[in-house]
Structure formats: structure tokens, C-alpha cells
Amino acid sequence: MENRYFQPEFETMPEKDIKALQTKKLIRQVKHVYENVPYYRNLMDEKGVKPEDIKTLDDLRKLPFLSKADLREAYPYGLLAVPLSKCVRIQSTSGTTGKRVVAFYTQNDVDMWEDCCARAIVAAGGTKGDVCHVSYGYGLFTGGAGLHGGSHKVGCLTLPMSSGNTDRQVQFMMDLGSTILCCTPSYAEFIGETLKERGIKPDENKLKAGIFGAEPWTEEMRRDIESLLGIKAYDIYGLTEISGPGVAFECEEQRGMHINEDHFIAEVIDPDTGEPLPEGSRGELVFTSLDKEAFPLIRYRTRDICVLTRGKCTCGRTFVKMTKPLGRTDDMLIIRGVNVFPSQIEAVLINQGYSPNYQIEVDRVNNTDTLDVFVELSPEHFSDTIKDVERQEQSLQSAMKTMLGIVPKVHLVAPKTIERSEGKAVRVIDKRKLHD
Amino acid sequence: MAIKQLSVFAENKPGALVEITDVISESGIDMRALSVADTGDFGILRIIVSDTEKAEKILTEKGFVTKVTPVLAVKISDEPGALTKAIKLLYKESINVEYLYAFIASSKKNAYVVLRVADNEVAERILTENGFGTVTEDDIQNL
Numbered sequence: 001m002e003n004r005y006f007q008p009e010f011e012t013m014p015e016k017d018i019k020a021l022q023t024k025k026l027i028r029q030v031k032h033v034y035e036n037v038p039y040y041r042n043l044m045d046e047k048g049v050k051p052e053d054i055k056t057l058d059d060l061r062k063l064p065f066l067s068k069a070d071l072r073e074a075y076p077y078g079l080l081a082v083p084l085s086k087c088v089r090i091q092s093t094s095g096t097t098g099k100r101v102v103a104f105y106t107q108n109d110v111d112m113w114e115d116c117c118a119r120a121i122v123a124a125g126g127t128k129g130d131v132c133h134v135s136y137g138y139g140l141f142t143g144g145a146g147l148h149g150g151s152h153k154v155g156c157l158t159l160p161m162s163s164g165n166t167d168r169q170v171q172f173m174m175d176l177g178s179t180i181l182c183c184t185p186s187y188a189e190f191i192g193e194t195l196k197e198r199g200i201k202p203d204e205n206k207l208k209a210g211i212f213g214a215e216p217w218t219e220e221m222r223r224d225i226e227s228l229l230g231i232k233a234y235d236i237y238g239l240t241e242i243s244g245p246g247v248a249f250e251c252e253e254q255r256g257m258h259i260n261e262d263h264f265i266a267e268v269i270d271p272d273t274g275e276p277l278p279e280g281s282r283g284e285l286v287f288t289s290l291d292k293e294a295f296p297l298i299r300y301r302t303r304d305i306c307v308l309t310r311g312k313c314t315c316g317r318t319f320v321k322m323t324k325p326l327g328r329t330d331d332m333l334i335i336r337g338v339n340v341f342p343s344q345i346e347a348v349l350i351n352q353g354y355s356p357n358y359q360i361e362v363d364r365v366n367n368t369d370t371l372d373v374f375v376e377l378s379p380e381h382f383s384d385t386i387k388d389v390e391r392q393e394q395s396l397q398s399a400m401k402t403m404l405g406i407v408p409k410v411h412l413v414a415p416k417t418i419e420r421s422e423g424k425a426v427r428v429i430d431k432r433k434l435h436d
Numbered sequence: 437m438a439i440k441q442l443s444v445f446a447e448n449k450p451g452a453l454v455e456i457t458d459v460i461s462e463s464g465i466d467m468r469a470l471s472v473a474d475t476g477d478f479g480i481l482r483i484i485v486s487d488t489e490k491a492e493k494i495l496t497e498k499g500f501v502t503k504v505t506p507v508l509a510v511k512i513s514d515e516p517g518a519l520t521k522a523i524k525l526l527y528k529e530s531i532n533v534e535y536l537y538a539f540i541a542s543s544k545k546n547a548y549v550v551l552r553v554a555d556n557e558v559a560e561r562i563l564t565e566n567g568f569g570t571v572t573e574d575d576i577q578n579l
Contacts, residue, residue, distance in 0.1 A: 377445055377501050384443035384482060384505045384552065385534055386473050393477075411477055414447050416499050 004316065006122040006154065007115065010262040011317050015310070018261050018318065023057050025290035026265065030054045030063065033296050036081040039074050040066070040298065060265065060288065061276050065299045071101045071241060080104055082294050092140040093240040093339060103240050104294035110149065112291050116238075116246030116260050117150025123251045123258075123315070124209040124234045126180050131206070132156035133178035135187060136214065137163045142244030143214050143337070147182040150246065156180065163187060166194050177206040184337045185217035185225060185233070189367040192228030202230025211236050213245055214337040215369075216325065218433065222254075235324060241300055242287045248322050253314050256321035263291045266320060267299070268308050271329040279308050284329050285322065303329045331428065335362055335369045338406050342427045345373060345408075348399045354378060359418045363431040371408040373400065376415045437572045438506035438556040440488040445501040446472075446479040456481055459498050465491050468579055469509075469539035469550055482537070484509070484550065486577060508551045508559055509571035512538075519549060525566055526551075531559050541579040 005011045013021070031051045033040050043064040044050070053062055071079065080087075082104075089105040105113070126132065132151035136143025144162055151158040159178060161169055169191055172178065181188060188210055195205065207229050213236035225233045237257050238245035247264055248257035259266045267276050268283040277283045285302045289295075304325035313321065333340045346356045357376035362369060373396075381392050389412060396410045419426050446452040453472065460467060466486040473480045485491045488504060495502050512518045519538075526533060534552040541548065548571060553559045560570055571579075 379496075379501050379503065382443070382445055382501045382503050384441065384480060384503055386475055386480060387534075389445075389478065389480070390475065412445075413478075414445060414452075414499070415501060417447065 004122070006119040010260075011119060011258075011319065013262070013318055015318055019057060021262055022265055022290060023055075026057065026060065026288065027051075027054055029288070029290050029296055030298065032293075033081060033298055037079055037296075039070070039078045040064075057265070060267070060299070063299050065274060065286065065301050066297050067301045068101065068241075068303070075100070076102050079295060079297070081296050082106060087294050089145075090140075091142045091145065091240050091244060093142075101241060103243075106293045109243070109292050109294050112263055113146060113243040113246060114149030114153050116243065116249075116263065117146045117236075118153035119150075119260065120211055120234070120236050120246050120249030121147070121150050121154045121156065121180065121182075123249055123317075124180060124211050124232070125252075126151075126154050126156055126209070128155035130154070130156040130179045131159065131177055132180045132182065133159045133161055133169075133173055133207075135161045135163055135169055135181065135183035135191070136245075137337070141337075142238065142240045143182075143184075146238070146244040146246055147211065151180075151182075166191060170194055170198070170200075173205060173207070174200070179206050179208050181207055181210040181229070181231070183210075183212060184214050185212040185221055186215060186336070186364065186367050186369060188212050188225045188233070189221060189228065192225055193367060196228060202228065205230065207231045209234060211249075213237055215334045216432075220433075237322065237325075239287075239302060241295075241297055242289050243292065247287065251313060251315035251317055256309065256323055258313070258315075258317050258319040258321055259308075261319045264289055266308060266322065268306070269301075271301075271305075279310055279320070282307050282326065285325075303332065305329060333360070333362060333428065333430065335371050336406055338404065340371070340404050340406070344403050345400060348396065348403050349375060352396060352399060354381065354396075357415070357418055358427070359429065360427060361429045361431065369432070371406060372411060373408045374411050374413050374418060376418055377412040378415065381412075437560070437570060439484065439509050439571060439573050439576055441505050441507040441550065441552075442483050442485060442488050442491055442495075443503045443505060444481045444483070444495060446474075446481050448474060448476065448478050452479070453481060456495065456500060459495055459500075460485065460491055463490065463494050465494075468541070468576055469537065469548070471535075471537035471550075473535065482535075482550075484539070484576060505552070506556055508553065508556050508563075509576075510549050510551060510563055511569040511571060512547045512549050514545075514547060521566075522549070522563060522568055525562050526553065526559055529558070529562055531555065531562070 034051045049062050087104045092100045092102045134147045138144030210233045222233045234250040236249045238247040248259040250257050265288040267286040271284040285304045285306050288298050305327040307323045310320045349356050359374045361372040393410045401407045469484040471482045536551045538549045
């Protein structure tokens with residue numbers, strides 16, 4: 001079969017060669033970071049580790065971890081490893097308490113990231129002749145830019161649709177004969193429902209595959225999307241801190257995502273002790289980026305819980321596979337593809353003079369995530385007119401929109417009505433059934 | 437003279453109003469007038485009671501959110517067009533009526549209208565100059 005791989009020399013590299021390549025790149029990367037990132041050099045010095053101590057992959061465990069808290073502390077330039085003049089791009093993700101995480105890219109970094117996305121597209125059956133319909137959001141979010149670049153690399157005709165405006169999505173999809181759809185799984189389901197409502201049968205569209213990620217989804221959703229659109233649906237994983245989508249991708253087996261091990265080392269650790277766990281154990285996923293020049297993170301803790309397995313895959317790829325994230329080690333929620341922390345909502349309430357008695361309810365209605373925030377009313381915010389009370393709700397809503405990037409529905413409720421269990425308020429109720 | 441109105445926040449759920457009225461009746465306080473405004477989400481119960489301070493204290497102790505607002509209670513004679521006349525007087529002076537509700541005192545055989553306006557004093561002056569009587573806190577005790 002031709003065109004099974006985008007870069008077969010890496011994707012099917014024997015395991016021992018991958019390890020040798022990783023070792024060589026790790027030694028180089030640790031040296032690069034130690035010399036150019038004072039923030040990480042200090043962490044290494046505190047641990048008493050020098051670049052010379054890193055000789056094998058096993059030595060990785062000697063190196064200090066980085067977390068989102070480090071990224072916030074070092075914002076914006078503290079983890080930059082090359083002069084700004086060598087950078088050609090930034091991408092960004094929302095972080096806690098409104099502070100964003102900004103990642104920098106050199107042209108090589110962009111190329112590497114786009115190669116990863118191209119591998120995902122080829123693994124989903126994409127070739128030069130395909131029409132790749134990218135409905136991830138374009139902008140600071142990595143979804144649009146990553147798959148767009150990957151599609152160019154494969155040589156597909158790229159439709160830079162961005163998200164939203166479903167009428168136009170459907171029109172272009174049908175008129176231009178889109179064959180591969182890239183978007184969040186919930187948006188894929190929404191597009192599928194829209195086609196169905198309009199009486200367009202699955203075999204009337206030209207789609208053959210979809211590459212869906214940036215939010216948690218289930219096998220049940222996969223089956224739904226596949227039957228609604230008449231396609232095969234593939235998962236893709238990534239994070240802005242490490243590059244973006246494409247850090248790992250699914251192959252035709254549709255059982256776990258291959259991690260691009262020539263560019264990234266994946267570890268699974270015990271989230272409490274930080275000890276690396278053997279392959280096959282469930283734990284927190286940690287990434288070291290081996291080729292990133294501008295923003296090279298070493299041992300970055302993703303907070304995603306998953307299992308890594310290495311074994312012969314029928315697709316012929318030798319890269320280790322990760323399961324879908326099975327949960328989080330923190331309380332982060334992913335709502336409509338956006339990272340939301342309860343602490344952000346708490347910060348808004350405190351800023352606006354409310355006591356932080358609240359409850360977040362997340363659900364999925366008509367394939368779109370909904371976010372309802374229930375806030376206990378206090379006397380100083382109460383008024384005898386409906387207008388004034390609604391104004392309070394709207395003011396909270398717009399402050400939360402600014403903080404989170406998505407619009408919640410705020411409901412003021414009577415004091416002491418928010419459910420408490422053993423004295424501790426239940427902050428989050430997630431009614432979406434995302435983990436099988 | 438303005439009188440005190442007690443507003444109580446009520447969630448839009450079964451039994452929310454009964455909980456409030458139960459607390460008031462159990463403490464021996466009389467309700468003179470009542471109105472409810474609501475949205476899909478929540479409601480505001482507005483009441484005129486015989487003892488506002490006591491009612492506010494008890495409701496707050498029970499965990500309800502309350503607010504006392506001065507409102508105008510106007511005596512309306514039992515003849516066609518009397519209420520319209522009062523409202524037109526305010527309208528002509530650009531006084532916006534936020535809300536109003538009526539009640540009847542059976543002992544006096546009179547109708548009254550509670551008016552919520554931005555400036556009670558101006559509204560009261562306009563109405564009394566035109567022959568309308570207003571109700572005082574003392575009157576409320578004796579209705």
C-alpha cells in the first residue's frame with residue numbers, strides 16, 4: 001500500500017533506533033535548555049543536575065519537572081530558549097486565573113509541528129488528492145493552525161473554514177466535496193446532525209475521514225459521528241505547551257494514539273510521588289520535547305491521566321501508543337475545547353464582591369457543551385426589582401466570559417442552597433459522560 | 437410619606453413562596469399587601485407587613501435574602517379612572533413607575549396602590565397636590 005505514512009523512516013523505525021535517536025536528541029536538548037533558559041538552569045542547579053549527567057534515557061528521571069505553574073511564573077519570556085528575532089510565531093492557551101500560556105515557535109518548530117499533523121492526516125487516509133476541511137478555530141488556539149499546516153504538507157486542498165457558521169460549513173462541504181473533516185468531536189457531531197436535519201444522507205457527502213480532538217470524547221461518540229457522517233473518525237492529541245495537536249494521533253486500528261517519539265519522549269509518572277511508572281501503568285503523562293528550539297519544555301506535566309503501551313501495531317508504526325486521557329490530576333474542565341478551572345470562576349466571584357459559594361454544572365445539549373454557574377446571592381447584591389437582579393447576573397456572566405473565553409449562564413440562587421457534602425461544597429457537576 | 441416594603445428572594449422552585457409566608461405567619465406578623473415578580477429563574481416576593489423590622493430579622497435569621505425599600509402607598513377612591521389619573525400625573529412629570537400593585541383594606545373599605553418610583557418625595561408631592569392621599573407607617577399598623 002502506498003501513502004500509508006508521511007515519514008516512514010521515523011514512523012516505522014525499530015524501537016532500538018528510536019531510543020538511540022531519543023538519547024542523542026535528549027543530550028543535545030538538555031544542553032540547549034541549560035545554556036539558554038536561566039529559569040530551568042536554576043531548577044537543575046537546585047536538584048544538583050548538570051547537562052553532563054544526562055547520558056542515557058534512564059537519566060531523564062534525574063531532571064526536574066515543569067508544570068503549568070512554572071509556565072505562568074515564567075510568562076511571557078522566561079522559558080524562551082532562542083532570541084525573539086529567531087521566532088516566527090506564537091500560539092496561546094487559556095490558563096488559570098486568566099493568565100495565558102504563550103508558546104513560541106521558530107520556523108523549524110512550526111515545520112516539526114506541521115509534520116506531526118501531516119502524519120495524523122496520512123494515518124487517517126489523507127493524500128494529495130484530498131480536500132481537507134479544517135473547522136478548528138483559527139487564531140491563538142493551536143487547532144486551526146496545526147491541521148492547516150499539516151494539510152499543506154500532505155498537499156491536500158485546504159479549506160480554512162475555522163469554527164462556527166454551520167450553514168457555510170455545510171455549503172462548502174457539499175459544493176467543494178470535502179473528504180477529510182478536522183474539528184472538535186462535538187462540532188463534528190453538530191455538523192452531522194445538521195446534515196441529517198437537511199435530509200443529506202451520509203453517502204451523499206464526499207467525506208471519508210475525520211480527525212477530531214481538543215476535547216474529551218467517547219467511543220460512543222465515535223460511533224455516532226461515524227454513522228452520521230459516513231466516515232472513519234480518528235482521535236488526535238496535543239497541547240500548546242509542547243507544540244499543539246499532533247503530539248499523538250490514531251492510525252487505522254483506531255485503538256490508542258501513536259506518540260511521535262522522534263520528537264517527544266513520553267513518560268507516565270505517579271502524580272503524587274513523581275516516580276516514573278512502567279509502561280502499561282496508569283498515571284500522569286509527562287512530555288519532553290526533543291526538537292523544539294524556541295520553547296523546549298523538559299518533563300512537562302500534562303495533568304492528563306493515561307496508559308502507555310508498546311506493542312506491534314497492525315498499521316506498522318513502532319511509536320508507543322497512549323490511551324485517550326482517562327481523567328485529570330487537577331480539576332481542569334474542557335468545555336467547548338476551552339480549558340476551564342473552577343478557580344477562575346471563584347476569582348471572578350471574589351472580584352465582584354460575592355462569597356465564593358458556587359457550583360458549576362457542565363452538560364452536553366444538542367452536541368454542544370453547556371456551562372451553568374449557580375451562585376449564592378448575598379443581601380448586598382439583592383434588589384426589589386427584577387431588572388437589577390438580572391443586571392447582577394449579566395455582570396457576572398460578562399466577567400466570566402472575559403476570564404474564560406466562553407459564555408456561561410449564571411443563575412443566582414438562595415444562600416446555603418448549594419449542595420454540600422461533609423461540609424465541603426460540591427463545586428463541579430459534569431453530566432457529560434466522557435469516560436467510558 | 438413613604439412606607440417600608442420588604443422584598444424577599446425566592447428561587448423558582450416548588451414551595452419557595454410557602455416557605456417564606458410560613459415564616460411570617462408563624463411569627464404572628466400580618467401581611468397587608470403582597471406581590472410576586474418572577475422570571476424563569478427566580479422570583480421576588482414584595483410584601484407590606486405590620487412589622488417590617490421583625491419580619492426582616494426573622495427571615496434573615498432563617499437564611500433568606502431580603503431588602504427593605506421605601507415605596508409610596510396611595511389611597512385610590514372607588515371610582516372609574518382614579519388609578520389612571522394618578523399614573524398620568526406621574527407620567528406628565530416624567531416619573532417612571534418601576535412597578536405597582538394594589539391591595540384593599542376591608543376595614544376601611546378602601547383600595548390602595550403601592551408605587552415604586554425613583555423619587556418618592558417628588559411623586560408624593562405631585563399626588564397630594566392633586567388630591568390623592570398617601571398612607572403612612574402608622575396607617576399600615578391600623579389597616
